[in-house]
Amino acid sequence: MIRLIEDSDPSAFEMLKLLYPHSGNAFIIGITGPPGVGKSTLIDALILEFRKLDIKIAVIAVDPTSPISGGAILGDRLRMQRHATDEKVFIRSMASRGQKGGLSRATKDAAIVLDAMGYEIIIIETVGAGQGEFEVATIAHSTGIINIPGTGDGIQTVKAGILETGDVFIVNKSDKPDADELVHHLTRMISMRKPFKTNLAKTNWTARVLKTIARDGTGVKELADTFLSHFDFMKKNSLLDQKRKKIEKSYFTSLLKDLILKKVLLFAETSGEYMEVLNKIQSREMDPLSAAELVVNNICVLKSNN
């Protein structure tokens, strides 16, 4: 099913319609951070902790692999091999097939499948670099952001838009010298966050900062507990329901965009005008902006009567 999703196979769309009503129970955790901070090792250790509580868990590793070769490199997944025989653990890489928005859509689709299958926790691992993080926050109920001491300066951290989207900040490789400095830095930044525009200030979750050493498991139990308590907190304060509605709206809008673009681009490209206009651009008879406007003006949109 996930392979069909990756391939944008039309049957996946039909199957998702049937599965969707059975989804909506899983706790979806986004884990993000730049390359080299130990995301896979940490998730491997997290799986172990959640399994101690007999939680059925799935991991979707979103691989920003080459959009050109289209191949997924599975090196990281090897590190999670030890769970291969545990039937309550599912680990899968999702590779980009070139379309950018597509990977985010496909990840959400895959999460629906796993949710409907009864996985209680679904971890979505992404490389965080600003926009990547924003995407995971539109799918996940809780977002954990991993940093390690001694890479870049404070400014770099803020740049990545880390501050606004994180619920749990993880300082991994915390046996390194500057770990406490990073904890201090993150804590100070969290304290400067603008409160949500709501009167229910009491019901806001204050982001946590935790130290871990993924390699030997230090701090990972606390991390697992923190995610679970964030889930409880959201349930008790009806924040979970709000978040689910937001995720559904953004999913609906992305589906709508995909379907509209598919329909109208197909129309534009087959009308012959597209190629004609592209030739005029490349021979410099026309600029691309006027050309795009011309094509779109010549399309008229109507509400159908049936």
Place this chain on the structure above:
Amino acid sequence: MIRLIEDSDPSAFEMLKLLYPHSGNAFIIGITGPPGVGKSTLIDALILEFRKLDIKIAVIAVDPTSPISGGAILGDRLRMQRHATDEKVFIRSMASRGQKGGLSRATKDAAIVLDAMGYEIIIIETVGAGQGEFEVATIAHSTGIINIPGTGDGIQTVKAGILETGDVFIVNKSDKPDADELVHHLTRMISMRKPFKTNLAKTNWTARVLKTIARDGTGVKELADTFLSHFDFMKKNSLLDQKRKKIEKSYFTSLLKDLILKKVLLFAETSGEYMEVLNKIQSREMDPLSAAELVVNNICVLKSNN
């Protein structure tokens, strides 16, 4: 003008139509790499080298800032301050205003403005994490990818899709212990690249690997020369013309998508059906996939006669 572009001001679109015919002369270089590798410091040193050749140069730093707060943090730009009084140097950050595809479009738009203004070299700085790189490769004629020794393992490097899009690989902070290992690693990877599907194998540029220490300028002259010789190489082998056509096509397609989505989403959202259907999704009467299909099926597309 660039501010109007960032704000998606309609007048920017009209002005770009007029400017476009005056663009097409600049050499556009993409510089990409993860946070902390010294991109800004290296670009600062590159500016110095290009200025020695009296080249008029512009830098667009694409900031993947928070899509929520929308604020651009200008810390990195401060490092390039020393060029502030040089009127042949222009440095500008572009911030994301939330829309993802938007930043790539806006960067291309800004490059057209600077190109039409007569900047001979335009450097586009982005944080490279797979998809980011892919985007810069759809705008730039030459792409430089920065790495530093001792972060992550070989697998991480491949993961970022680095291999296929890079023309020049830069090992910065090359006074660090593992620099030669990284050079060796990158060189081996380049030698394994699939050749382009063309009979003109002789006309392919072989990616270079260069060591730099941006902080003190070591290797930066060689880097500047390498970019310039890549430009010459492309001109001599009519690769530049091919690349320009590819960039124009991708720009036209992105404009087309933007305009179509704007037109049709506006129609869908104002037709009342959007809200009605969204309510049904959130009350679980309908799944988002069937709902999106319903809305799009009710839209009919026609070629207008005028």
